[in-house]
Amino acid sequence: MTSKKTRRFDEVRAGEALPELAIPITVPLIAGGAIATRDYFPGHHDAEAARKLGSPHIFMNILTTSGLVQRFVEGWAGPGARFGSLKIKLGAPNYPGDTMTFTGEVSGCDADKRSVEVTLKGKNSMGNHVTGTVSVVLP
Amino acid sequence: MLETKLAEQDWMTEVRAMVGREYGRVYAWDEVNAPMIRQWCEIMGVENPLYTDAAFAATTEYGAIVAPPAMLQAWCLEGLHPNNYPPGSTTENPYEVLRLMEGQGYQSVVAVNSDLTFERYVKVGEKLYYTTRLDAVGEQKTTALGTGYFVTLIMSFFSEKPGGNEKVGELLFRVFKFRPANAQPGADAPKTEAAPAAPKIKRPKPGVSDDTxxxxxxxxxxxxxxxxxxxxxxxxxxxxxxxxxxxxxxxxxxxxxxxxxxxxxxxxxxxxxxxxxxxxxxxxxxxxxxxxxxxxxxxxxxxxxxxxxxxxxxxxxxxxxxxxxxxxxxxxx
Incomplete structure:
Protein backbone atom coordinates (compact mmCIF):
# COMPACT_ATOMS: atom_id res chain seq x y z
CA MET A 1 0.00 0.00 0.00
CA THR A 2 3.03 2.26 0.29
CA SER A 3 2.73 3.16 -3.37
CA LYS A 4 -0.77 4.55 -2.89
CA LYS A 5 -0.99 8.12 -4.02
CA THR A 6 -2.18 10.98 -1.90
CA ARG A 7 -4.66 13.28 -3.53
CA ARG A 8 -3.34 16.78 -4.02
CA PHE A 9 -5.37 19.77 -2.91
CA ASP A 10 -5.36 21.19 -6.43
CA GLU A 11 -6.95 18.01 -7.83
CA VAL A 12 -9.99 18.24 -5.58
CA ARG A 13 -13.16 20.12 -6.46
CA ALA A 14 -16.19 20.90 -4.31
CA GLY A 15 -18.98 18.51 -5.21
CA GLU A 16 -16.62 15.64 -6.02
CA ALA A 17 -18.11 12.35 -4.85
CA LEU A 18 -16.03 9.87 -2.87
CA PRO A 19 -16.09 6.23 -4.03
CA GLU A 20 -18.79 4.32 -2.13
CA LEU A 21 -17.60 1.92 0.54
CA ALA A 22 -19.89 -0.94 1.65
CA ILE A 23 -18.88 -2.50 4.97
CA PRO A 24 -20.47 -5.79 6.04
CA ILE A 25 -21.41 -5.49 9.71
CA THR A 26 -20.35 -8.68 11.49
CA VAL A 27 -19.95 -9.94 15.06
CA PRO A 28 -16.12 -9.93 14.73
CA LEU A 29 -16.16 -6.32 13.48
CA ILE A 30 -18.41 -5.09 16.30
CA ALA A 31 -16.85 -7.10 19.13
CA GLY A 32 -13.30 -6.75 17.79
CA GLY A 33 -13.77 -3.02 17.16
CA ALA A 34 -15.02 -2.48 20.71
CA ILE A 35 -12.06 -4.31 22.24
CA ALA A 36 -9.53 -2.63 19.91
CA THR A 37 -10.85 0.70 21.20
CA ARG A 38 -10.78 -0.54 24.83
CA ASP A 39 -14.58 -0.37 25.14
CA TYR A 40 -15.76 -3.34 27.21
CA PHE A 41 -19.39 -2.24 27.51
CA PRO A 42 -21.29 -5.59 27.37
CA GLY A 43 -23.73 -4.42 24.66
CA HIS A 44 -20.82 -4.41 22.20
CA HIS A 45 -19.64 -8.01 22.69
CA ASP A 46 -22.25 -9.98 24.66
CA ALA A 47 -25.43 -10.78 22.69
CA GLU A 48 -27.35 -11.82 25.79
CA ALA A 49 -26.48 -8.57 27.56
CA ALA A 50 -27.42 -6.59 24.44
CA ARG A 51 -30.84 -8.30 24.31
CA LYS A 52 -31.46 -7.43 27.94
CA LEU A 53 -30.91 -3.81 26.90
CA GLY A 54 -33.68 -4.24 24.33
CA SER A 55 -31.43 -4.64 21.27
CA PRO A 56 -31.83 -7.59 18.88
CA HIS A 57 -28.06 -8.22 18.92
CA ILE A 58 -24.75 -6.58 19.86
CA PHE A 59 -24.35 -3.11 18.40
CA MET A 60 -21.34 -1.16 17.14
CA ASN A 61 -19.64 1.29 19.50
CA ILE A 62 -18.96 4.89 18.54
CA LEU A 63 -15.19 4.56 18.49
CA THR A 64 -15.48 1.83 15.83
CA THR A 65 -17.79 4.06 13.82
CA SER A 66 -15.18 6.85 14.03
CA GLY A 67 -12.49 4.39 12.89
CA LEU A 68 -14.58 3.33 9.89
CA VAL A 69 -15.22 6.98 9.01
CA GLN A 70 -11.46 7.54 9.05
CA ARG A 71 -11.00 4.51 6.78
CA PHE A 72 -13.61 5.78 4.30
CA VAL A 73 -12.10 9.25 3.99
CA GLU A 74 -8.45 8.16 4.18
CA GLY A 75 -9.05 5.47 1.57
CA TRP A 76 -10.05 8.22 -0.83
CA ALA A 77 -7.61 10.96 0.25
CA GLY A 78 -4.50 8.76 0.56
CA PRO A 79 -1.78 8.17 3.15
CA GLY A 80 -0.49 11.77 3.10
CA ALA A 81 -3.82 13.34 4.10
CA ARG A 82 -3.83 14.75 7.62
CA PHE A 83 -7.07 14.81 9.62
CA GLY A 84 -8.03 18.11 11.22
CA SER A 85 -11.41 17.01 12.53
CA LEU A 86 -13.80 14.09 12.48
CA LYS A 87 -17.30 15.08 13.57
CA ILE A 88 -20.10 12.55 13.57
CA LYS A 89 -23.74 12.30 14.55
CA LEU A 90 -25.09 8.88 15.44
CA GLY A 91 -28.37 7.43 14.17
CA ALA A 92 -29.64 3.88 13.61
CA PRO A 93 -27.51 1.19 15.31
CA ASN A 94 -25.26 -1.18 13.37
CA TYR A 95 -26.25 -4.81 14.07
CA PRO A 96 -24.58 -7.97 12.70
CA GLY A 97 -25.92 -9.11 9.35
CA ASP A 98 -26.47 -5.60 8.06
CA THR A 99 -24.31 -3.65 5.62
CA MET A 100 -23.32 -0.03 6.09
CA THR A 101 -22.60 1.88 2.90
CA PHE A 102 -20.61 5.09 3.08
CA THR A 103 -21.24 7.85 0.58
CA GLY A 104 -19.77 11.30 0.69
CA GLU A 105 -18.79 14.37 -1.24
CA VAL A 106 -16.40 17.26 -0.96
CA SER A 107 -18.43 20.04 0.63
CA GLY A 108 -15.75 22.68 0.96
CA CYS A 109 -12.17 23.61 0.04
CA ASP A 110 -10.02 26.08 1.98
CA ALA A 111 -7.10 27.06 -0.23
CA ASP A 112 -5.21 28.91 2.54
CA LYS A 113 -5.05 25.83 4.74
CA ARG A 114 -5.12 23.33 1.83
CA SER A 115 -7.95 21.80 3.80
CA VAL A 116 -10.85 19.88 2.29
CA GLU A 117 -14.15 19.19 4.04
CA VAL A 118 -16.00 15.95 3.28
CA THR A 119 -19.66 15.53 4.19
CA LEU A 120 -20.57 11.88 4.51
CA LYS A 121 -23.14 9.37 5.63
CA GLY A 122 -23.02 5.67 6.46
CA LYS A 123 -26.39 4.10 5.78
CA ASN A 124 -27.67 0.67 6.82
CA SER A 125 -31.02 -1.06 6.26
CA MET A 126 -32.64 1.06 8.98
CA GLY A 127 -31.40 4.44 7.82
CA ASN A 128 -28.34 6.53 8.54
CA HIS A 129 -26.08 4.96 11.14
CA VAL A 130 -23.77 7.95 10.96
CA THR A 131 -23.68 11.36 9.31
CA GLY A 132 -20.85 13.80 9.64
CA THR A 133 -18.08 15.98 8.33
CA VAL A 134 -14.36 15.34 8.19
CA SER A 135 -11.67 17.86 7.35
CA VAL A 136 -8.33 16.77 5.95
CA VAL A 137 -5.28 18.78 4.91
CA LEU A 138 -3.83 17.67 1.57
CA PRO A 139 -0.37 18.27 0.12
CA MET B 1 -48.21 16.65 41.26
CA LEU B 2 -47.04 20.05 42.45
CA GLU B 3 -44.61 18.45 44.90
CA THR B 4 -43.07 16.31 42.17
CA LYS B 5 -42.53 19.36 40.01
CA LEU B 6 -40.85 21.29 42.77
CA ALA B 7 -38.61 18.33 43.52
CA GLU B 8 -37.59 18.15 39.85
CA GLN B 9 -36.75 21.83 39.82
CA ASP B 10 -34.56 21.35 42.89
CA TRP B 11 -32.45 18.65 41.35
CA MET B 12 -32.25 20.51 38.03
CA THR B 13 -30.94 23.55 39.91
CA GLU B 14 -28.19 21.29 41.19
CA VAL B 15 -27.51 20.05 37.65
CA ARG B 16 -27.42 23.58 36.22
CA ALA B 17 -24.98 24.64 38.91
CA MET B 18 -22.60 21.93 37.70
CA VAL B 19 -22.39 23.30 34.14
CA GLY B 20 -18.94 24.71 33.45
CA ARG B 21 -17.31 22.48 36.02
CA GLU B 22 -13.85 21.13 35.15
CA TYR B 23 -12.75 17.65 36.12
CA GLY B 24 -9.16 16.55 36.67
CA ARG B 25 -6.88 14.34 34.65
CA VAL B 26 -7.74 10.85 33.49
CA TYR B 27 -4.57 9.08 32.35
CA ALA B 28 -4.06 6.45 29.66
CA TRP B 29 -3.12 2.99 30.97
CA ASP B 30 -0.57 2.56 28.18
CA GLU B 31 1.61 4.99 26.33
CA VAL B 32 0.89 5.24 22.61
CA ASN B 33 2.19 1.94 21.26
CA ALA B 34 2.60 0.08 17.99
CA PRO B 35 0.80 -3.18 18.90
CA MET B 36 -2.43 -1.46 19.90
CA ILE B 37 -2.22 0.70 16.78
CA ARG B 38 -1.67 -2.30 14.52
CA GLN B 39 -4.60 -4.19 16.01
CA TRP B 40 -6.85 -1.14 15.67
CA CYS B 41 -5.87 -0.79 11.99
CA GLU B 42 -6.45 -4.50 11.41
CA ILE B 43 -10.02 -4.50 12.72
CA MET B 44 -10.96 -1.13 11.16
CA GLY B 45 -9.48 -2.05 7.79
CA VAL B 46 -7.30 1.08 7.82
CA GLU B 47 -4.40 0.46 5.48
CA ASN B 48 -2.33 3.65 5.70
CA PRO B 49 1.30 2.49 6.26
CA LEU B 50 1.92 5.65 8.30
CA TYR B 51 0.48 3.76 11.27
CA THR B 52 2.11 0.36 10.86
CA ASP B 53 5.18 0.52 8.61
CA ALA B 54 8.17 2.10 10.40
CA ALA B 55 10.17 2.42 7.16
CA PHE B 56 7.34 4.31 5.45
CA ALA B 57 6.65 6.45 8.54
CA ALA B 58 10.35 7.42 8.59
CA THR B 59 9.86 9.13 5.22
CA THR B 60 7.05 11.36 6.54
CA GLU B 61 7.18 14.62 8.48
CA TYR B 62 6.82 12.61 11.72
CA GLY B 63 9.85 10.39 11.12
CA ALA B 64 8.20 7.56 13.05
CA ILE B 65 4.92 5.70 13.47
CA VAL B 66 1.99 7.79 14.69
CA ALA B 67 -1.42 6.71 15.95
CA PRO B 68 -4.51 6.97 13.73
CA PRO B 69 -6.30 10.18 14.74
CA ALA B 70 -9.67 8.45 15.26
CA MET B 71 -7.97 6.33 17.95
CA LEU B 72 -7.41 9.34 20.24
CA GLN B 73 -10.14 8.59 22.78
CA ALA B 74 -9.34 4.86 22.95
CA TRP B 75 -5.97 5.47 24.65
CA CYS B 76 -7.61 6.85 27.76
CA LEU B 77 -10.51 4.40 28.27
CA GLU B 78 -10.45 2.45 31.52
CA GLY B 79 -10.78 -1.01 29.93
CA LEU B 80 -12.47 -4.06 31.40
CA HIS B 81 -13.19 -2.74 34.89
CA PRO B 82 -15.49 0.29 35.02
CA ASN B 83 -13.98 3.40 36.62
CA ASN B 84 -10.62 1.68 37.09
CA TYR B 85 -8.32 4.50 36.02
CA PRO B 86 -4.52 4.51 36.19
CA PRO B 87 -2.70 5.94 39.22
CA GLY B 88 -2.59 9.73 39.22
CA SER B 89 -6.05 10.02 37.66
CA THR B 90 -8.70 12.17 39.30
CA THR B 91 -10.99 10.50 41.81
CA GLU B 92 -13.85 12.75 40.72
CA ASN B 93 -16.37 11.30 38.29
CA PRO B 94 -16.52 13.48 35.17
CA TYR B 95 -19.88 11.84 34.38
CA GLU B 96 -21.46 12.59 37.77
CA VAL B 97 -24.17 14.69 36.11
CA LEU B 98 -25.38 11.55 34.29
CA ARG B 99 -25.49 9.62 37.58
CA LEU B 100 -27.56 12.43 39.08
CA MET B 101 -30.04 12.19 36.20
CA GLU B 102 -30.25 8.42 36.59
CA GLY B 103 -31.33 9.00 40.16
CA GLN B 104 -34.25 11.03 38.80
CA GLY B 105 -35.44 8.25 36.48
CA TYR B 106 -33.54 9.27 33.33
CA GLN B 107 -31.82 5.90 33.22
CA SER B 108 -31.23 5.50 29.48
CA VAL B 109 -28.51 7.13 27.45
CA VAL B 110 -27.76 7.40 23.77
CA ALA B 111 -24.74 9.08 22.22
CA VAL B 112 -25.67 11.78 19.75
CA ASN B 113 -22.50 13.62 18.70
CA SER B 114 -18.83 12.75 18.76
CA ASP B 115 -16.79 15.66 17.39
CA LEU B 116 -13.04 15.06 17.35
CA THR B 117 -10.61 17.84 16.48
CA PHE B 118 -6.89 17.25 16.23
CA GLU B 119 -4.04 19.65 17.02
CA ARG B 120 -1.52 17.09 15.83
CA TYR B 121 -1.00 13.34 15.50
CA VAL B 122 0.55 11.51 18.47
CA LYS B 123 3.70 9.38 18.25
CA VAL B 124 4.57 6.02 19.73
CA GLY B 125 5.84 6.55 23.28
CA GLU B 126 3.68 9.56 24.18
CA LYS B 127 1.74 9.44 27.46
CA LEU B 128 -1.75 10.90 27.15
CA TYR B 129 -4.35 12.17 29.56
CA TYR B 130 -7.54 14.16 29.26
CA THR B 131 -9.48 16.64 31.33
CA THR B 132 -13.24 17.10 31.12
CA ARG B 133 -15.55 20.08 31.21
CA LEU B 134 -19.32 19.83 31.56
CA ASP B 135 -20.12 22.20 28.73
CA ALA B 136 -23.92 22.27 28.61
CA VAL B 137 -27.16 20.70 29.78
CA GLY B 138 -30.04 21.54 27.46
CA GLU B 139 -33.69 22.23 28.20
CA GLN B 140 -35.92 19.20 28.64
CA LYS B 141 -36.74 17.68 25.23
CA THR B 142 -39.05 14.93 24.10
CA THR B 143 -37.82 12.86 21.16
CA ALA B 144 -38.98 9.58 19.62
CA LEU B 145 -36.85 7.81 22.24
CA GLY B 146 -38.35 9.51 25.25
CA THR B 147 -38.07 12.61 27.42
CA GLY B 148 -34.77 13.87 28.77
CA TYR B 149 -31.81 16.18 28.41
CA PHE B 150 -28.95 16.67 25.97
CA VAL B 151 -25.69 16.77 27.92
CA THR B 152 -22.46 18.03 26.32
CA LEU B 153 -19.02 17.19 27.70
CA ILE B 154 -15.75 18.50 26.27
CA MET B 155 -12.65 16.40 26.80
CA SER B 156 -9.25 17.96 26.10
CA PHE B 157 -6.45 15.51 25.37
CA PHE B 158 -2.86 16.29 26.32
CA SER B 159 0.54 14.67 25.91
CA GLU B 160 2.65 14.73 29.06
CA LYS B 161 6.04 16.34 28.35
CA PRO B 162 8.93 17.27 30.63
CA GLY B 163 9.03 20.75 29.12
CA GLY B 164 5.28 21.40 29.49
CA ASN B 165 2.22 19.43 28.56
CA GLU B 166 0.91 19.85 25.06
CA LYS B 167 -2.68 19.74 23.87
CA VAL B 168 -3.12 17.21 21.05
CA GLY B 169 -6.86 17.18 20.48
CA GLU B 170 -10.37 17.60 21.76
CA LEU B 171 -13.58 15.60 21.86
CA LEU B 172 -17.01 17.17 22.11
CA PHE B 173 -19.28 14.39 23.26
CA ARG B 174 -23.05 14.88 23.45
CA VAL B 175 -25.48 12.34 24.86
CA PHE B 176 -29.24 12.26 25.32
CA LYS B 177 -30.05 11.13 28.85
CA PHE B 178 -33.68 10.09 28.88
CA ARG B 179 -36.65 8.26 30.30
CA PRO B 180 -37.65 5.81 27.54
CA ALA B 181 -40.98 6.39 25.82
CA ASN B 182 -41.64 2.62 25.73
CA ALA B 183 -39.55 1.09 28.49
CA GLN B 184 -38.84 -2.56 27.63
CA PRO B 185 -38.04 -4.75 30.61
CA GLY B 186 -35.15 -7.09 29.89
CA ALA B 187 -37.26 -10.16 30.54
CA ASP B 188 -39.39 -9.34 27.49
CA ALA B 189 -36.46 -9.13 25.10
CA PRO B 190 -36.32 -11.89 22.48
CA LYS B 191 -34.17 -14.78 23.63
CA THR B 192 -33.64 -16.80 20.47
CA GLU B 193 -30.08 -17.03 19.17
CA ALA B 194 -31.40 -16.69 15.62
CA ALA B 195 -33.04 -13.34 16.29
CA PRO B 196 -33.29 -11.27 13.11
CA ALA B 197 -30.17 -9.18 12.63
CA ALA B 198 -32.09 -5.97 12.34
CA PRO B 199 -35.73 -4.96 12.06
CA LYS B 200 -36.32 -4.06 8.44
CA ILE B 201 -37.99 -0.70 8.07
CA LYS B 202 -40.74 -0.88 5.47
CA ARG B 203 -42.44 1.77 3.40
CA PRO B 204 -45.53 3.21 5.06
CA LYS B 205 -48.70 1.72 3.58
CA PRO B 206 -51.47 3.89 2.15
CA GLY B 207 -54.81 3.92 3.93
CA VAL B 208 -57.10 2.02 1.56
CA SER B 209 -60.86 2.69 1.53
CA ASP B 210 -63.74 1.62 -0.73
CA ASP B 211 -63.15 4.85 -2.67
CA THR B 212 -59.42 4.33 -3.22
Missing part, protein backbone atom coordinates in the same frame (compact mmCIF):
# COMPACT_ATOMS: atom_id res chain seq x y z
CA UNK B 213 -59.03 0.53 -3.45
CA UNK B 214 -59.23 0.57 -7.27
CA UNK B 215 -56.21 2.89 -7.44
CA UNK B 216 -53.91 0.63 -5.40
CA UNK B 217 -55.15 -2.56 -7.04
CA UNK B 218 -54.53 -0.90 -10.40
CA UNK B 219 -51.00 0.07 -9.34
CA UNK B 220 -50.32 -3.52 -8.24
CA UNK B 221 -51.35 -4.59 -11.75
CA UNK B 222 -49.16 -1.93 -13.36
CA UNK B 223 -52.05 0.35 -14.33
CA UNK B 224 -52.57 4.00 -13.44
CA UNK B 225 -56.35 4.17 -12.97
CA UNK B 226 -58.29 7.42 -12.68
CA UNK B 227 -61.81 7.74 -11.35
CA UNK B 228 -64.45 8.84 -13.88
CA UNK B 229 -68.02 10.01 -13.31
CA UNK B 230 -70.42 7.66 -15.09
CA UNK B 231 -72.96 10.43 -15.64
CA UNK B 232 -70.94 13.37 -16.96
CA UNK B 233 -67.56 11.70 -17.70
CA UNK B 234 -65.54 14.09 -15.54
CA UNK B 235 -62.24 12.64 -14.27
CA UNK B 236 -61.28 13.22 -10.65
CA UNK B 237 -58.29 12.60 -8.42
CA UNK B 238 -57.75 12.02 -5.53
CA UNK B 239 -60.65 9.57 -5.52
CA UNK B 240 -63.88 10.38 -3.72
CA UNK B 241 -67.45 9.11 -3.59
CA UNK B 242 -69.15 12.02 -5.37
CA UNK B 243 -68.60 13.77 -8.69
CA UNK B 244 -67.61 17.35 -7.87
CA UNK B 245 -69.27 18.56 -11.08
CA UNK B 246 -72.66 16.79 -11.26
CA UNK B 247 -72.82 15.24 -7.76
CA UNK B 248 -73.44 11.76 -9.09
CA UNK B 249 -72.38 8.79 -6.97
CA UNK B 250 -71.95 6.59 -10.05
CA UNK B 251 -68.37 6.10 -11.15
CA UNK B 252 -65.98 3.82 -12.97
CA UNK B 253 -62.31 4.12 -13.88
CA UNK B 254 -60.22 4.79 -16.94
CA UNK B 255 -56.59 3.80 -17.44
CA UNK B 256 -54.28 6.77 -17.87
CA UNK B 257 -51.60 6.69 -20.55
CA UNK B 258 -49.26 7.71 -17.70
CA UNK B 259 -47.84 10.73 -19.49
CA UNK B 260 -47.83 14.21 -18.05
CA UNK B 261 -45.72 17.07 -16.83
CA UNK B 262 -44.42 18.36 -13.52
CA UNK B 263 -46.90 20.95 -12.27
CA UNK B 264 -44.99 21.55 -9.04
CA UNK B 265 -42.52 19.69 -6.81
CA UNK B 266 -40.70 19.59 -3.49
CA UNK B 267 -37.39 17.99 -2.57
CA UNK B 268 -37.32 16.54 0.94
CA UNK B 269 -33.93 16.89 2.66
CA UNK B 270 -34.60 16.75 6.39
CA UNK B 271 -35.43 14.94 8.57
CA UNK B 272 -34.17 11.75 6.92
CA UNK B 273 -36.71 9.08 7.68
CA UNK B 274 -35.91 5.48 6.75
CA UNK B 275 -36.34 3.71 4.38
CA UNK B 276 -36.45 6.63 1.93
CA UNK B 277 -33.45 7.87 -0.02
CA UNK B 278 -32.51 11.52 0.35
CA UNK B 279 -32.72 14.06 -1.15
CA UNK B 280 -36.23 12.78 -1.90
CA UNK B 281 -38.00 14.53 -4.80
CA UNK B 282 -41.81 14.45 -4.85
CA UNK B 283 -43.82 15.82 -7.77
CA UNK B 284 -47.31 17.11 -8.37
CA UNK B 285 -47.90 15.59 -11.80
CA UNK B 286 -50.46 16.96 -14.23
CA UNK B 287 -51.52 14.02 -16.36
CA UNK B 288 -52.37 14.63 -20.02
CA UNK B 289 -55.91 13.44 -19.18
CA UNK B 290 -56.21 16.58 -17.04
CA UNK B 291 -56.05 15.49 -13.39
CA UNK B 292 -53.12 15.99 -11.05
CA UNK B 293 -51.60 13.50 -8.64
CA UNK B 294 -48.75 13.44 -6.15
CA UNK B 295 -46.03 10.86 -6.75
CA UNK B 296 -42.35 10.24 -6.22
CA UNK B 297 -39.89 11.29 -8.94
CA UNK B 298 -37.16 8.91 -10.09
CA UNK B 299 -34.16 9.32 -12.35
CA UNK B 300 -33.85 13.03 -11.65
CA UNK B 301 -31.06 15.10 -10.18
CA UNK B 302 -32.32 17.55 -7.59
CA UNK B 303 -30.85 20.50 -9.45
CA UNK B 304 -32.39 19.49 -12.77
CA UNK B 305 -36.05 19.18 -11.81
CA UNK B 306 -38.11 21.80 -13.59
CA UNK B 307 -41.75 22.74 -13.72
CA UNK B 308 -43.14 21.70 -17.09
CA UNK B 309 -40.69 18.78 -17.41
CA UNK B 310 -42.38 15.89 -19.28
CA UNK B 311 -42.65 12.68 -17.28
CA UNK B 312 -43.83 9.12 -17.76
CA UNK B 313 -45.22 6.77 -15.12
CA UNK B 314 -43.46 3.57 -14.07
CA UNK B 315 -44.33 1.15 -11.31
CA UNK B 316 -41.95 0.07 -8.60
CA UNK B 317 -42.57 -2.67 -6.11
CA UNK B 318 -41.35 -2.37 -2.50
CA UNK B 319 -40.94 -4.73 0.47
CA UNK B 320 -41.15 -7.98 -1.49
CA UNK B 321 -44.20 -6.91 -3.43
CA UNK B 322 -46.23 -5.69 -0.44
CA UNK B 323 -46.59 -2.29 -2.03
CA UNK B 324 -46.52 -1.05 -5.62
CA UNK B 325 -46.27 2.68 -6.27
CA UNK B 326 -46.61 4.72 -9.45
CA UNK B 327 -43.47 6.86 -9.83
CA UNK B 328 -42.64 9.34 -12.56
CA UNK B 329 -39.46 9.58 -14.61
CA UNK B 330 -38.46 12.47 -16.89
CA UNK B 331 -38.72 11.83 -20.63
CA UNK B 332 -37.82 13.92 -23.67
CA UNK B 333 -40.54 16.50 -24.54
Missing amino acids: RFFWEGAAAGKLLIQRCKCCGTLRHPPGPVCTKCHSFEWDTVESAGKGSIYSFVVMHYPEVPPFDYPNPVGLIELDEGVRLIAGLVGVKRNEIAIGQRVQVEFQSFDDGELTLPLFRPVAP
